[in-house]
Amino acid sequence: MKDIVVADVRNFVLMGHTASGKTTLADAMLYKMGVNDRLGSVDQGTSLGDYTDEEKSRKTTIYAKSFCGLYKSSDGHNMDIVFCDTPGYADFFGQVIQASRIAGAALITVDAHAGIQVGTMKAWKQASALDIPRAIVVTGLDRENSPFDKVMADIKATWGDRCIPVLIPLPDNSAVVDVLAATSVPDSISEGVKAAKGALVEMAAETDDTLIEKYLAGESLTAREIADGLRHAVFDRKLVPVFACMALKNVGVGELLDGIARFFPSPADRPMKDASGKAIDTSPSAPFVGYVWRTVNDPFIGHMSFVYVCGGTLKADTEVLNVNKEQKERIVQFVALNGKKQLPITEAEAGDIVAIAKLKVTGLGDSLCQNGVKATFEPFKFPNPVMWFAIAAKTQGDEDKIGTALHKLAEDDPTIHVERHPDTHETILSGMGDTHLSVAVERMKKRNSVDVVLSTPKIPYTETITGRAEGHYKHKKQSGGRGQYGEVYLKVEPLLEGDEEWFDNALVGGAIPHNFVPAVQKGVVEGMTKGALAGCPVVKVKSTVYDGSYHDVDSSEIAFKIAGSRAFREAISKAKPVLLEPIMSVKITIPEHFMGDVNGDMSHRRGRIVGMESADGLQVITADIPQAELFTYCAELRSMTGGRGSFEMSFSRYDVVPSNVAQKIIAAAAKVKEEDQD
Numbered sequence: 001m002k003d004i005v006v007a008d009v010r011n012f013v014l015m016g017h018t019a020s021g022k023t024t025l026a027d028a029m030l031y032k033m034g035v036n037d038r039l040g041s042v043d044q045g046t047s048l049g050d051y052t053d054e055e056k057s058r059k060t061t062i063y064a065k066s067f068c069g070l071y072k073s074s075d076g077h078n079m080d081i082v083f084c085d086t087p088g089y090a091d092f093f094g095q096v097i098q099a100s101r102i103a104g105a106a107l108i109t110v111d112a113h114a115g116i117q118v119g120t121m122k123a124w125k126q127a128s129a130l131d132i133p134r135a136i137v138v139t140g141l142d143r144e145n146s147p148f149d150k151v152m153a154d155i156k157a158t159w160g161d162r163c164i165p166v167l168i169p170l171p172d173n174s175a176v177v178d179v180l181a182a183t184s185v186p187d188s189i190s191e192g193v194k195a196a197k198g199a200l201v202e203m204a205a206e207t208d209d210t211l212i213e214k215y216l217a218g219e220s221l222t223a224r225e226i227a228d229g230l231r232h233a234v235f236d237r238k239l240v241p242v243f244a245c246m247a248l249k250n251v252g253v254g255e256l257l258d259g260i261a262r263f264f265p266s267p268a269d270r271p272m273k274d275a276s277g278k279a280i281d282t283s284p285s286a287p288f289v290g291y292v293w294r295t296v297n298d299p300f301i302g303h304m305s306f307v308y309v310c311g312g313t314l315k316a317d318t319e320v321l322n323v324n325k326e327q328k329e330r331i332v333q334f335v336a337l338n339g340k341k342q343l344p345i346t347e348a349e350a351g352d353i354v355a356i357a358k359l360k361v362t363g364l365g366d367s368l369c370q371n372g373v374k375a376t377f378e379p380f381k382f383p384n385p386v387m388w389f390a391i392a393a394k395t396q397g398d399e400d401k402i403g404t405a406l407h408k409l410a411e412d413d414p415t416i417h418v419e420r421h422p423d424t425h426e427t428i429l430s431g432m433g434d435t436h437l438s439v440a441v442e443r444m445k446k447r448n449s450v451d452v453v454l455s456t457p458k459i460p461y462t463e464t465i466t467g468r469a470e471g472h473y474k475h476k477k478q479s480g481g482r483g484q485y486g487e488v489y490l491k492v493e494p495l496l497e498g499d500e501e502w503f504d505n506a507l508v509g510g511a512i513p514h515n516f517v518p519a520v521q522k523g524v525v526e527g528m529t530k531g532a533l534a535g536c537p538v539v540k541v542k543s544t545v546y547d548g549s550y551h552d553v554d555s556s557e558i559a560f561k562i563a564g565s566r567a568f569r570e571a572i573s574k575a576k577p578v579l580l581e582p583i584m585s586v587k588i589t590i591p592e593h594f595m596g597d598v599n600g601d602m603s604h605r606r607g608r609i610v611g612m613e614s615a616d617g618l619q620v621i622t623a624d625i626p627q628a629e630l631f632t633y634c635a636e637l638r639s640m641t642g643g644r645g646s647f648e649m650s651f652s653r654y655d656v657v658p659s660n661v662a663q664k665i666i667a668a669a670a671k672v673k674e675e676d677q678d
């Protein structure tokens with residue numbers, strides 16, 4: 001038992017632009033709380049957070065991780081601090097979506113040197129979308145030309161006057177000053193401290209009618225009143241406290257933890273809500289409700305479910321109900337996590353995160369409950385993939401192994417998708433960017449010892465006809481013994497929208513006996529698998545068989561199938577065939593001043609703009625772009641916009657490929673066919 005009441009638990013998520021010091025800050029907090037006896041470092045590969053091989057070699061966070069520790073605040077309170085570190089890079093935003101879901105508050109890092117960046121905006125947006133109370137930590141103050149005032153101005157310009165500093169650094173960054181407690185401060189910052197304190201007190205007063213009366217009457221508020229008021233203001237998203245912290249030098253970390261204890265809500269203040277909107281009872285005596293916010297498949301630890309305790313008490317050696325799967329799971333033991341460090345514990349309460357090994361049916365997003373409670377949670381919403389590759393085994397015979405590895409990968413990372421394309425027969429791996437996919441491949445290689453090759457996927461072109469035509473074929477073979485005979489006349493025309501009759505029998509007078517008509521139809525089906533232009537599947541064609549002939553002895557199913565298929569092929573090649581390609585509906589979000597570049601690039605991609613609107617100072621372009629032009633768009637849009645542009649897309653429809661483009665595709669298909677015949 002940790003003897004800490006739920007009201008003294010703080011649970012938050014660290015979010016922000018990549019390389020803005022999140023993991024460094026996590027290590028500093030863990031060191032301060034005594035979780036680690038030395039200060040972990042991202043740069044030296046000793047971070048408790050960035051511990052996987054993939055992360056160490058890139059010196060950046062890829063996976064969301066949870067941490068916890070006890071902290072005795074400066075007013076002598078024992079606090080239980082639980083938090084998640086997240087990656088800042090756009091490719092791994094899925095992890096942020098998962099970790100922010102269980103957060104009681106968000107701590108957003110802003111690098112004083114770089115200011116507010118794309119990733120900072122994205123983090124803020126995510127916190128807003130989930131309506132999470134938030135605070136800002138200013139990092140990197142020791143870097144050249146990075147005064148606190150400057151970044152503070154940037155913060156206020158972006159998110160307004162609700163952002164008020166509560167920890168201000170001394171000019172030499174040797175310590176931070178608590179705005180509310182400071183008595184004597186150097187002249188150079190005294191103005192700033194005074195202004196911040198005034199704004200905070202006013203903010204505190206505004207949270208309560210009696211306090212505002214007191215304030216307006218010129219009476220001073222007590223420290224307790226101010227503290228309570230400010231906590232309410234943060235909770236109501238009216239105040240965003242800003243902390244200065246020099247994590248690398250271990251300066252201001254205790255003050256930051258004090259601030260977290262003072263300003264952030266406890267799980268009891270902001271309980272998780274189930275899918276019906278009902279708050280989960282957070283008290284330790286309530287029935288246990290846990291939420292699986294992340295799962296991991298690791299060859300060393302096996303399958304682990306990361307469970308956020310929404311309420312009640314989880315005890316070791318107990319049975320829970322997986323509500324989503326309607327199956328019971330036995331929980332023998334579990335651990336508290338600090339990155340790679342695992343600490344066996346026997347009880348967990350609201351706000352805690354535990355890792356449970358070897359659950360049988362439990363997956364991401366499931367809830368585990370006890371005592372008849374059947375809470376489930378709104379499913380996660382992840383963005384659609386923006387980058388694809390065809391993936392194949394490097395070594396023949398490894399296909400099954402790859403299948404299993406890919407399946408495990410996609411199970412733990414819902415932003416990874418694996419699909420076998422029915423027409424191109426390729427296995428398509430898709431995700432949020434090239435780094436995302438290359439990490440996935442690296443992970444498979446390391447953990448499942450399978451090597452793969454990635455290539456640009458084949459486009460699933462199809463063919464159709466734009467005119468009507470007739471086709472004829474007589475299949476006749478006489479080579480001793482029984483011969484083969486079947487003759488088919490058929491016509492083709494475009495199949496109209498909504499018409500499901502794609503094969504019609506208009507035979508009269510028994511030109512082809514009834515029992516052979518299904519064989520003709522089979523022939524047409526076979527003909528439709530390979531179009532006349534580039535050998536792609538044929539769609540939206542209506543075939544009508546209207547004449548033919550047969551032979552009493554030599555006619556057979558196979559003969560009519562062959563005749564049907566050849567007659568079909570002749571017909572479609574005369575019916576003005578065209579190639580069709582998949583068109584994606586794309587939504588591109590960019591800062592206004594990139595409009596020219598992005599639009600210019602769009603015309604090179606055969607894109608067509610269908611809408612434009614501005615939102616939050618950003619321009620949102622909706623366009624239809626052929627899929628063939630989008631495989632590398634993710635990387636190119638990022639480089640065109642310095643990482644500030646993003647896009648999402650979904651399949652829209654098939655459209656006719658313009659003839660100049662079609663000619664190239666047809667020529668390439670003919671070449672492949674020729675090579676196959678050699």
Ligand SMILES: Nc1nc2c(ncn2[C@@H]2O[C@H](COP(=O)(O)OP(=O)(O)O)[C@@H](O)[C@H]2O)c(=O)[nH]1
Nearest residue numbers: 018019020021022023024042043139140141248
């Ligand atoms: N100068 C300076 N460097 C920092 C500070 N915080 C982090 N760094 C460095 O910035 C880089 C990225 O830090 P990291 O914690 O991995 O950032 P994250 O991507 O937000 O987790 C590392 O090289 C850190 O050592 C800071 O306050 N000052």
Ligand SMILES: [Mg+2]
Nearest residue numbers: 022023060061
């Ligand atoms: Mg990091």
